[in-house]
Amino acid sequence: xxxxxxxxxLAEKIYLMDVEAPRVAKSCYPGQFVIVKMDEKGERIPxxxxxYDREKGYVTIVFQTxxxxxxxxxxxxxxxxxxDFAGPLGCKSELIDEGLEExxxxxxxxxxxxxxxxxxxPQVKWLKQQGIETDVIxxxxxxxxxxxxxxxxQWSDHVYIATDDGSYGFKGNVNDKxxxxxxxxxxxxxxxxxxxPVIMMKFVSLLTKELGIKTVVxxxxxxxxxxxxxxxxxxxxxxxxxxxxxxxxxxxxxxxxFDESIKRQQMYKTEEGRALLKQREGATHHGGGCxxxx
Amino acid sequence: MSIxxxxxxxxxxxxxxxxxxxxxxxxxxxxxxxxxxxxxxSRCLKCKNPRCVQGCPVSIDIPGFIKQVExxxxxxxxxxxxxxxxxxxxxxxxxxxxxxxxQQCIRGIKGEAVSIGKLERYxxxxxxxNNVKPQVTAEKKNKKVAVIGSGxxxxxxxxxxxxxxxxxxxxxxxxxxxxxxxxxxxEFRLPKSTVVRSEIENVKNLGVKIETNVVIGKSTTIxxxxxxxGFDAVFIGSGAxxxxxxxxxxxxxxxxxxxxxxxxxxxxxxxxxxxxxxPIAGGKKVAVVGGGNVAMDAARTALxxxxxxxxxxxxxxAELPARVEEVHxxxxxxxxxxxxxxxxxxxxxxxxxxKGMTCVKMELGEPDASGRRRxxxxxxxxxxxxxDTVIMSLGTSPNPLISSTTEGLEINGHKCIIAKEEDxxxxxxxxxxxxxxxxxxxxxxLAMGAGKxxxxxxxxxxxx
Numbered sequence: 001x002x003x004x005x006x007x008x009x010l011a012e013k014i015y016l017m018d019v020e021a022p023r024v025a026k027s028c029y030p031g032q033f034v035i036v037k038m039d040e041k042g043e044r045i046p047x048x049x050x051x052y053d054r055e056k057g058y059v060t061i062v063f064q065t066x067x068x069x070x071x072x073x074x075x076x077x078x079x080x081x082x083x084d085f086a087g088p089l090g091c092k093s094e095l096i097d098e099g100l101e102e103x104x105x106x107x108x109x110x111x112x113x114x115x116x117x118x119x120x121x122p123q124v125k126w127l128k129q130q131g132i133e134t135d136v137i138x139x140x141x142x143x144x145x146x147x148x149x150x151x152x153x154q155w156s157d158h159v160y161i162a163t164d165d166g167s168y169g170f171k172g173n174v175n176d177k178x179x180x181x182x183x184x185x186x187x188x189x190x191x192x193x194x195x196x197p198v199i200m201m202k203f204v205s206l207l208t209k210e211l212g213i214k215t216v217v218x219x220x221x222x223x224x225x226x227x228x229x230x231x232x233x234x235x236x237x238x239x240x241x242x243x244x245x246x247x248x249x250x251x252x253x254x255x256x257x258f259d260e261s262i263k264r265q266q267m268y269k270t271e272e273g274r275a276l277l278k279q280r281e282g283a284t285h286h287g288g289g290c291x292x293x294x
Numbered sequence: 295m296s297i298x299x300x301x302x303x304x305x306x307x308x309x310x311x312x313x314x315x316x317x318x319x320x321x322x323x324x325x326x327x328x329x330x331x332x333x334x335x336s337r338c339l340k341c342k343n344p345r346c347v348q349g350c351p352v353s354i355d356i357p358g359f360i361k362q363v364e365x366x367x368x369x370x371x372x373x374x375x376x377x378x379x380x381x382x383x384x385x386x387x388x389x390x391x392x393x394x395x396x397q398q399c400i401r402g403i404k405g406e407a408v409s410i411g412k413l414e415r416y417x418x419x420x421x422x423x424n425n426v427k428p429q430v431t432a433e434k435k436n437k438k439v440a441v442i443g444s445g446x447x448x449x450x451x452x453x454x455x456x457x458x459x460x461x462x463x464x465x466x467x468x469x470x471x472x473x474x475x476x477x478x479x480x481e482f483r484l485p486k487s488t489v490v491r492s493e494i495e496n497v498k499n500l501g502v503k504i505e506t507n508v509v510i511g512k513s514t515t516i517x518x519x520x521x522x523x524g525f526d527a528v529f530i531g532s533g534a535x536x537x538x539x540x541x542x543x544x545x546x547x548x549x550x551x552x553x554x555x556x557x558x559x560x561x562x563x564x565x566x567x568x569x570x571x572x573p574i575a576g577g578k579k580v581a582v583v584g585g586g587n588v589a590m591d592a593a594r595t596a597l598x599x600x601x602x603x604x605x606x607x608x609x610x611x612a613e614l615p616a617r618v619e620e621v622h623x624x625x626x627x628x629x630x631x632x633x634x635x636x637x638x639x640x641x642x643x644x645x646x647x648x649k650g651m652t653c654v655k656m657e658l659g660e661p662d663a664s665g666r667r668r669x670x671x672x673x674x675x676x677x678x679x680x681x682d683t684v685i686m687s688l689g690t691s692p693n694p695l696i697s698s699t700t701e702g703l704e705i706n707g708h709k710c711i712i713a714k715e716e717d718x719x720x721x722x723x724x725x726x727x728x729x730x731x732x733x734x735x736x737x738x739x740l741a742m743g744a745g746k747x748x749x750x751x752x753x754x755x756x757x758x
Contacts (some may be wrong), residue, residue: 023513032512037469043563043571044469069571084469086507224563224572225477227467227509228693229535230555234546241539241546246695260546263646267548268573 002085005058007078010147013065014115015074016050022057024049024087030122031093031218031250034059035226037084038076043069046223046245048119048195049088059087062118062147089226090249093123093193094216103132106190109181109213110136110156111174111204113196117148119218120195121155128155135187136160137177139196143168174200175207182211189213194253198262205253215253219244221264235261297333302405305334307412312626316597319481319566322623323387326409328366331416335364338408339400346410349398351743352450354378356395356410363413372421375414376428380453380497381446381742383422383489384475386415389739390617422492430500432459437756440465440525441502442510442696445473446738447531447729449497450745451752455529456500458753463525465508470562473533474738477562478554480591482598486561511695516703516725527724527752530711531745532696534730538688540583544640545686549575549648553584553592553687560595577601577683581651583637584687585609590620592685593629603629604679608636608656608669634658634669638676640684650680690735700725710734717751718744726752 006018024034033048051060065071076082095103108127112120117138127134135158140146142165153159161169162177170177174196181187192215194204201217208215221233221244228246235244238255242248297305308324309315315322326334338360346356355374362371375382391397391411399407421427437460441452444466452462470476475490484490498504510516510532519525537552539545556574559565563572576599582589585607593603605624607614610633614621625631634656641650655675658667697705704712704721711720711727718726728744730736 023508027513041564041570043573084507086467086469086509086513088512089509224555224558225468227535228695229537229690230558231537231539231552232555234539236546241541246693260646264546264548266646267575 001081001083003081004076004078007076010062011145013074014062014145014147015065016060016062016118017076018053018058018060019082019085020057021059021085021087024059024085025052025054025057028052028059028088029092029096030126031096031119032088032090033226033249034061034085034087035089035223036061036073036082038069038073039083042072042083044084044224044226045069045073046089046220046226048218048220048249050118050121051125052122059085062115064115086226090245091247093250095123095127100130100132103127103130107188108132108134108191108193109178109187109189110134111178111192111194111196111200112136112138113174113194113200114140114145115147116196116200116218117146117152120193121148121152123193124152125155133157135181135189137162137174137181139163139174139177139200141165175203178204178207178211191216192253193217198258198265201253201256202258202262205256205258209254216250217253217256218249219251219256219261220249221261222267235264297329299333299336301337301401304406304409304412305330305337307409312623312628315482316627319598321485322482325419326412326416328368328420331363331413332366334409334413335360337401338364341400345398345400346395346408349395351394351739352378352746354395354414359417360408360410360413363417368417368420369424369426371417372426373429375417379742380428380450380500381475381493381738382414383418383493384446384484385739385742386411386413386418387484387489388479390737392618394739418493419489422488427499428496430457432457434461435459435756437461437526438463438524439752439756440516440519440523440528441531442516442528443467443473443531443533443729443731444471444494444504445531445533445729445741446475447533447731447741447745447748448473448529449494450742451529451531451728451749452502452745453497453500454746454749455752456497456502458749460753460756462501463503463505465510465519466504466506467509468562469506471504471506473531477558478588478591480557480561480595482594483591509695511699516696516700520724526756527726529718529745529748529752530696530720530725530727530731531729531741532693532731533741534690534692534710534735536691536693537686538690539686540637540688542637542639544642544648547640547642547648548646549577549682550640550684550686553582553588553685554690556592556685557588557595560599566595566599574599575683577681579681580604580683580685581606581632581637581679581681582685582687583607584689585614585616586687586689587616587620589685589687590616590624590629592687594624594627596683596685597627597629601683604632604681605629606632606635606637606651606653606679608634609666610634610658613666632679636669636671637684641678648682648684650678651684652676652678690730692731692734696731708734713748714751716747717754718748719751719755724755
């Protein structure tokens with residue numbers, strides 16, 4: 001069992017949890033993810049690692065409630081436990097093995113969309129700890145959906161906020177902000193790392209291709225085992241089939257077939273919808289919310 | 295005895311009716327009762343020089359346990375089997391006996407072999423139902439062995455080592471132990487909550503610890519297990535779990551699955567049960583590409599989820615690699631066999647979903663290097679199957695995760711770990727390996743045999 005030692009609501013529908021998982025905490029790196037299975041009947045849910053404390057044995061996850069399972073997960077409180085918490089999975093960010101001298105020569109821009117801010121955070125933090133300053137754009141629909149701003153500022157001097165409705169920071173989407181930085185502010189970037197909804201990563205990649213900036217994205221396809229044994233998470237990168245769970249989740253954004261990925265994400269839309277509905281009906285019948293009668 | 299025994303024929307085993315079982319996930323074969331088991335046991339000639347034992351990869355004393363069954367001493371029969379096998383309820387169900395113990399049976403020369411598998415299953419099921427456990431007698435040796443993977447190879451190796459007195463910990467990447475027994479072989483062939491779990495409990499009763507959710511190569515490495523966690527030896531039984539795809543157009547469409555994914559959803563995640571969270575796209579018209587046991591399992595699972603199911607296989611019936619019994623069961627249940635047929639392309643609709651598959655007819659040409667007649671395309675024979683789901687069951691290969699993260703562990707061109715057949719010794723000192731990780735995808739019982747040999751090898755190494 002893996003105990004939740006801290007829970008925090010970061011924004012509407014977005015939650016952060018510190019989970020006691022010493023083996024994962026000891027060996028994980030930025031860019032990797034875990035698979036969480038809440039209880040006996042639960043499904044296996046992939047979640048990116050947002051932070052870790054090797055000494056305490058804690059791993060931080062951030063998730064957004066988008067379907068039946070994550071809604072149920074949001075009802076877990078401090079002191080509750082997940083039945084299964086496997087990881088770290090996937091490859092660590094390329095940055096980690098690149099060599100400090102190489103990295104120091106680079107001007108890196110992180111682009112974080114919505115809950116994708118969470119997986120950006122450990123990379124920014126790790127780089128700062130190596131003495132490397134980065135720029136970060138956090139984008140969301142509106143002010144209420146911006147997360148981890150203060151935490152991010154702790155590790156990066158340049159954190160730009162972009163909201164679609166202009167309720168906070170720059171008015172416009174992340175692409176508008178990238179253009180603003182490159183075209184108006186005279187910033188030159190050697191590398192963009194974009195993590196967020198697939199549609200955002202697609203459009204960031206299209207823009208950076210135009211601008212000629214190498215771009216890395218972190219893909220989030222449907223997964224089952226997360227260890228390479230099923231291929232549910234497969235995607236096409238540069239014409240080749242890759243498994244995101246073992247070959248990724250980070251890939252060259254200029255080579256990913258985003259349209260195929262977007263279609264594959266829809267695969268269980270009806271099943272997910274059905275599960276959500278069942279759960280809501282359950283709530284009206286029993287008033288317990290999760291079937292545990294809490 | 296009230297059952298009339300024809301010495302030339304097996305006592306028939308009771309099964310669910312095909313029409314009934316095609317709609318449920320309950321076990322197809324109901325097994326022998328005591329009377330039937332004793333009648334079948336009476337067919338055994340109790341050979342002095344039993345050839346059947348040579349056909350068994352773990353060399354169970356077959357006439358020895360059958361003698362006890364015939365006499366009605368089922369508990370004694372279980373004790374005999376337990377000396378050799380940690381998983382008799384599993385093996386009695388899934389071993390290809392027709393090419394192992396039963397192939398060697400003298401009775402089989404003129405008539406049908408003794409039903410050794412069904413008798414083993416009877417004994418193991420009786421033991422479970424009567425709460426009889428395998429015995430632990432060994433003196434503690436104060437040495438630690440790590441076993442990577444909790445499939446048939448790992449469970450057998452761990453069980454044998456525990457019986458010798460070693461302190462054994464199994465590390466399993468998934469949330470549940472059992473490997474292919476849990477995620478691969480369906481409920482209707484191998485019930486999970488009763489058979490698989492209780493055999494795993496039996497291994498734990500021998501003192502084996504199982505730590506799930508540990509991915510060796512990621513959570514920790516073999517080198518760290520040795521240097522930091524104090525393990526004196528390691529057995530790698532990580533299997534061959536990496537699925538192959540064909541590389542044809544349309545293969546990434548929605549509704550195309552590897553058999554591993556389809557079966558994991560259904561078996562491990564129990565997607566076929568309403569109250570479990572994992573979804574599965576059952577499909578209305580399904581094609582399973584391939585002809586092995588895994589293909590039969592995937593096809594029969596899809597059938598039970600309500601689909602019309604086609605097996606698409608490029609050679610003829612004679613070459614089907616699946617067990618004859620499985621093919622027979624699949625046919626009885628209404629699976630359609632499109633033999634000498636090969637897929638060329640998966641057709642995709644505008645939303646990215648499978649709508650069909652273009653196939654071509656094949657004919658058998660000259661024998662190839664493997665001695666099998668090579669299938670060649672019949673020109674102009676392309677046709678389209680309308681489908682909403684395609685399951686690729688083309689075999690699997692070992693996951694490179696462990697070999698790529700272990701210093702000095704060598705693999706061959708097929709990504710299989712190089713290990714000696716007689717004792718499982720790899721190219722790295724104190725590290726042993728066996729099962730599909732070494733041979734590529736094979737059978738449960740061969741993996742158990744390899745686990746057994748490696749346990750002996752490890753014991754010899756640690757006794758030096």
